[in-house]
Amino acid sequence: MLNNYSSADKVLLAVDCIIFGFDNAGLKILLIQRDFEPEKGKWSLIGGFLKRDEVLDAAATRILNTYTGLNDIYMEQLYAYSEIDRDPVERTISVSYFALINIENHNAELIQNYHAEWFPINEAPNLIFDHNEMVQNAIKRLRYKTSVKPIGFELLPEKFTMRQLLELYEAILSKELDKRNFISKINSLEILNKLDEKDMQSSRKGSYLYTFNKEKYEEKLLNDFVLNL
Amino acid sequence: MLNNYSSADKVLLAVDCIIFGFDNAGLKILLIQRDFEPEKGKWSLIGGFLKRDEVLDAAATRILNTYTGLNDIYMEQLYAYSEIDRDPVERTISVSYFALINIENHNAELIQNYHAEWFPINEAPNLIFDHNEMVQNAIKRLRYKTSVKPIGFELLPEKFTMRQLLELYEAILSKELDKRNFISKINSLEILNKLDEKDMQSSRKGSYLYTFNKEKYEEKLLNDFVLNL
DNA sequence: TTTATTAATGTAGTTTTTACACTTACATTA
DNA sequence: TAATGTAAGTGTAAAAACTACATTAATAAA
Structure with missing residues (x-):
């Protein structure tokens, strides 16, 4: 019965990152303007595809680093989104991660190069695919986290x-x-x-x-x- | 840049279900003895592969139904496990789900046919792959759930x-x-x-x-x- | 030196949580 | 039919946690 494996369908697995930051003006998320189809030019979470020899946590870390230059950021897996047509190009399951970062510390250049931008969570533009839902769920998780874990180290300046x-x-x-x-x-x-x-x-x-x-x-x-x- | 998609690796996506039941003797989980390689004969969570045209929730429901005959069971997605060699046959990412069911209501025959068995959570055998970890995390989530949602309807007899x-x-x-x-x-x-x-x-x-x-x-x-x- | 501005600080009243022990109902047995 | 044994059912007082709230302190600027 080895064909349990051989007969199974393979799919693309993506990782999307909800990156929270904080400054005087409040809580923000980092979004990029997509520079490839589909939905080129629209706003989106930063994301990418899982590689064959990579675990999900590593993919999330790699993607965060690619867009922000940041390393050693605490990230946490949230949820796997699997609606059939969530990505119109090809069946893609996406696992969301959230990260908390200090806005001042990020590499502004890299963000510039990728057309990334910080948005106050209440003024974020409409996002592609199911990314709005991902953000809403991430906010819920972040709220929950405040009640069981300390938060702040990641988001505030040192002093x-x-x-x-x-x-x-x-x-x-x-x-x-x-x-x-x-x-x-x-x-x-x-x-x-x-x-x-x-x-x-x-x-x-x-x-x-x-x-x-x-x-x-x-x-x-x-x-x-x-x-x- | 459409090759974002075409160059990405595809993987197998599995679903594994942590099924909790309760009777006079306490809290139990449903396990099966695998009848295919690898690890044939060892104890395992019930699971299966996601199909191309199926969302994760549906796969979890289908798998539960296949092994227990049960329908209309509340299930909840927990976490995606992605260690490279977690499944020795082929790169497989598994999304865990948990379900609460009333032991008395399940279809005993089907369970028999699949070599499934209820184990008290403290006396469960060692499981294949990373299934032990999945169970431990599911127990944590179940504990958390007691503090924010009512539980019992699913696990207790009607009266x-x-x-x-x-x-x-x-x-x-x-x-x-x-x-x-x-x-x-x-x-x-x-x-x-x-x-x-x-x-x-x-x-x-x-x-x-x-x-x-x-x-x-x-x-x-x-x-x-x-x-x- | 006066003024204006935000920082810093404590407490009393209320609500919630905890710890705890006796009585009741009834089937069984003597 | 009376006595016994067993788990069910029930309330309260003390402690802890939470809430609401107003005055004084430090300093720079005028």
């Missing part, structure tokens, strides 16, 4: 203020949070280092800068917790 | 006692739950109908039977909630 962290969470959850309650909940996680340094951009008084305590942060990544914001 | 429901949750979470607190939390969901009928098997006094209120149950399935057990 950041409490307000920036608060605004990041507000952008992800798309709701207002009480500042004092937020601070005490975050502090209870014990993943921040408060520096002696202040950021003077935002006010006369200046606000303390923080860094993530990398060891504690990664310790928390290993075990789920519950964070009600 | 059941509070104790059965409690034991189901204890089996899934693999921890003891306080009986009174459990009952009041479940009652607060308002998804149960208390019948006038009693089950006299378990005690002299007899314990009330319940059914799920199908409308309210499915309403709750649409929206997440938080259930701390």
Whole structure:
């Protein structure tokens, strides 16, 4: 009964990446304008095909690197999309991945070369294929993640203020949070280092800068917790 | 640049199903003894290949039906496994699905014909390929699901006692739950109908039977909630 | 030195969660 | 038919978590 294998259909397997970034203006996703058919010129997630000798995680990493120049980015597999005609050219199953990156750190040139652009999540253009759905599901997953894992290290600059962290969470959850309650909940996680340094951009008084305590942060990544914001 | 497609590698895409069932003895998974190479005779999840004109959900449903005769079973996609040599015969990416079924309702004959067997989750044999990992991840997902969606309708007989429901949750979470607190939390969901009928098997006094209120149950399935057990 | 602006900080009231033990109903047996 | 044994059923008080909320502090600019 070896023909279980030989009689089976082969398909193309793609990877599409939902890349989240954050800056003063809020939560954004990285999109490209396709430079090949079909749907040339339309906006799309960055993506590519899985190679024969490559695991999915590696494909996602390679694709991210191709378009942004970034390495060592945390990515997470989300879901396999398999509607028959989702790609009009050929039957293609696509596995979505999401990544969190610091907008300031990305290689702007590469993004330029690929006609890539950051869009606020609420102002993103209509996307090809089922990419809109992929984005919506990724946002859901990102929201969920805030409640069980620490988030921020990936999206914020190395030194950041409490307000920036608060605004990041507000952008992800798309709701207002009480500042004092937020601070005490975050502090209870014990993943921040408060520096002696202040950021003077935002006010006369200046606000303390923080860094993530990398060891504690990664310790928390290993075990789920519950964070009600 | 149409050769984006033509130059891409095609692969086999499989679906493997983690099928959970529950009876007096606890939480179980359905496994089969493979009747084809490789690994003929070893225990495995039930699975099969995706067909060219089939979406993944349909493949999962078809495979479940083939081995159990069951239809209309809730299934959920979990994860795509893509290690290069996970299947020694040929490069195969497998998408796992999990299903919850009522052991009493399955078609025993079909299971017999396919050398399938229910195993308590803690006493399952070693499985082929990466199927052990798939099972472990499915258990994690099932645990998570208890905290955001109602579970039970799929796994319990139509009429059941509070104790059965409690034991189901204890089996899934693999921890003891306080009986009174459990009952009041479940009652607060308002998804149960208390019948006038009693089950006299378990005690002299007899314990009330319940059914799920199908409308309210499915309403709750649409929206997440938080259930701390 | 006054003013304007954002940062920083604590608590009381409410809600939720937890821990916990006795009584009830009934079949069985003496 | 009375006594016994077994699991079912039920409520509360204490602790913990969460929410809402307003004043003072630090500093640069005028």
